[in-house]
Amino acid sequence: MLLQLDMNSLLHNMRAQIQAAPAAEPTVERKFNKKVEIVTDPGAFEGDRAQFAEWWIKLQIWIKANWDAFTDNFEIAMAVLSRLKGPVAGRYAQVRMQECYTAGVWPTWDDLKVEIKKYFIPQAERDWACQQIRTFKQGNMRTDDFVTRFMALSIQGGLGNEHAVELLERNVSPAIARQLYIQDMRSENFAAAAEEHLLWSVAPARQTLGCLILAKIK
Template sequence: MLSQSQPDVNTLLHNMHAQILALTTQLTELQANPTAAARSVEKKFNKKVEVVAGPGTFEGDRVATAVLSRLKGPVAGQYAQVRMQECYTMGVWPVWDDLKVEIKKYSKPQAERDWARQQICTFKQGNMRTDDFVTRFLALSIQGEVF
């Protein structure tokens, strides 16, 4: 016996059949007129697009703000936060060319400098020829900016 609250199996099948027919009709219409479907998809897509301008479209302090606000990662993010705070406090913003040089100097070469300095600390001549040892030592000292 069925209780009053449970729907009949035939009713469920009938409702599912109606939904399948509606979806099949909708699919047939979309296949017949794909440009209308493309427009609706394009409309939804355009709502989700974020426009990011390049630094060349800004001038002065807006360049620095635009670039620094987009730096990501633990090291670059912390650097950007500190640098922006300095700029806000002092009221002086770097020029785009100076900012590029500063960012390059701060990010990648720091690891190379640290590595080179560590190599110098543990560097031994051993059975290496003297001129090779001096050449390698000078190369590491230049890379580590020791002198």
């Protein structure tokens, strides 16, 4: 009987302690931190547009992993906009936050993704292409492959005609560039210059393929 009383007393005390204990706090911050341990916070975008595409992908993954931690559009928008730094991205974020605060309306995640992609990605891709084309040397690459890839980078980077011709002559095989100078076949038109470089390729089949590609682009 005494043992039963002691057991009842113990259960009563345990129940009282459980009821008196503070409730668990599944706050945004606690859930947020738990998720961050699994998916690393990509940090801030510091304004280097060449790095934007990679940062943007990581941020979207991070947002998705922490989705339950955000209670509304405001928290998601602030998590994104507050990570945009630098003279251009930082200014954009500052203006958008002020606009949203004044209007009292914050964009949904889907709308924010469209907005940021429209604002940043085209310029980021152009900057990346311009950076790549400056150091894109032919080396041992087949001439038609080189010219095709070079033209793709030129179009993506939005290079002007004169600049594209200059880079093409600088980056193509020295043997081809030398023959063009000797034969006085240099052209100020980028498409024509690319075709002339193809004509000095040693493989006729590659010349044909390259010229067909150029004809389609023209």
